[in-house]
Amino acid sequence: MHCREELNSLSDLLSSAVLKANSLEDSLTFLRLYARLHWDNISGFFGNDELERSHFDIWGKTELASDQRVLPEVDFLHVATQTYVQGGHSRLLWKLGDGLSAFGSQALIVTQPRKRNHIANFPGPVVRLSGNSSQRAGAIVAAAQNARSILLHNHPDDSAATFAARILRAQGKKVLFVNHADHVFTLGPGAGDVVLEICMTGWKTTRDRRHAHAQSFMGIPIVDDDQPRPVHEAPKDGPIVSVGGPGKFEPSDELSFPKFLMDLLPHVRNEVILVGPSHKEPWWSEVLEAFPGRVSLRGRVAPEEVAEIMRSASCYVDSFPLDGGTAYPQAAAAGLPGFAPNAFDASGVSPTEKLRFPTLDAMREALIAYLNEEAEYPFDLEAVRDQLWEDFSTSAVAQRVANAAEGNYCERLPYLVPLGMRDSDYNARRWDVLGRVHLPKRQWKGLSLRGRHQFWKAVREASLPSETRKTIAKRLLLQWV
Secondary structure, X not given: OOHHHHHHHHHHHHHHHHHHOOXXXXXXXXXXXXXXXXXXXXXXXXXXXXXXXXXXXXHOOOXXXXXXXXXXXXXXXXXXXXXXXOOHHHHHXXXXXXHHOOOOOEEEEEOOOOOOOOOOOOOOOEEEOOOOHHHHHHHHXXXXXXXXXXXXXXXXXXXXXXXXXXXXXXXXXXXXXXXXXXXXXXXXXXXXXXXXXXXXXXXHHHHXXXXXXXXXXXOOOOEOOOOOOOOXXXXXXXXXXXXOOHHHHOOOOOOOHHHHHHHHHHHOOOOEEEEOOOOOOHHHHHHHHXXXXXEEEEEOXXXXXXXXXXXXXXXEEOOOOOOOOOHHHHHHHOOOOEEOOOOOOOOOOOHHHHOOOOOHXXXXXXHHHHHOOXXXXXXXXXXXXXXXXXHOEHHHHHHHHHXXXXXXXXXXXXXXXXXXXXXXXXXXXXXXXXXXXXXXXXXXXXXXXXXXXHHHHHHXXXXXOHHHHHHHHHHHXXXXX
């Protein structure tokens, strides 16, 4: 069975289970499983507002009991699924919190607490929820009664948060959906009055393949307003640096970071420091063996250490096949000469897209010439940094969000539109080549015995590979609250 046929069969089973569930808890769990299936398999399917609306029609008037206290009156209530020390998504939340302090009071709800959750110096009360999905949905609704605007930062599979958001919007609350995971399927765009977009590809994808009542450009806050513009004298013999989660570097047929290093390192003397990847990923073994001691895989590193690594770097190479929407602009803001492919297939996140080459070969040759002092850096880095400070400062992004909360929506920045040429199927083509379906692992726990039995009956009757049925059976049997 082709992976797309298998995915479609699983999708049909789960969407049917969402609508046939006998309890709100089962329906929210099945909706989360459905969303996680599509989130993990970046197949070109980005939303199903019809399913979300149908689910809301069935359960939206259910009385949600909760002992959660209502929060004090706030202008902006952020609702996030989980928060982390590292990563662009949590950083966006913290920086937005900093910027919105100038526009009103704030509070934060974290819907799925974990031990590793990180709460920065958030400028307002923070509530960490517990309980099952229906209990968390009830707690969000109860806590948000005095909020003027709700900003949804939910993980793509957070059915409790997006269900609660639809209830709050039906009550007349202003809901803004922060489209931070714009390249994957997500629940929630239709739950908001407006979708806040962070890049041009996300804008196009929402317009063409999601349901949105309105769109407004937000952007990613890259530079702090009180941050002095650094002067970086990049030593030509410093390390080549790249930062990103391990999956951003997993090779595809067309773009392979390890192969790029195999072709590059014989021609330069520099070491390579990769923050995020580790020795657990098998695709690094060849280059590590070929160039012992020259490629350092650092795994997760504290932000302060990343900044120290950057200060010693000769240049920054953006991660690929999946690029760094936050990391690459941050490197440019720090004054690091940047090298990246996909000039004609960029996502349109920021003016840093101007620092791209059409092909890997062109990028490699330019990098070799630059590090060997045979040529100057070929782009106008300072002009890009000017635009970052003007349009992607914390205050500039917060101003656009505050305007959207008042119903004054921002169009796309004109210079970003021609930079964002990536189509929505960029990742789907890679998924097709990989040819495998990822099944949700940890989202089965909320299902009742009755819900498990009914779903297993549907699975047994469906056309699915035997190995897939065995995996589902194992998870139904073993994963409980």
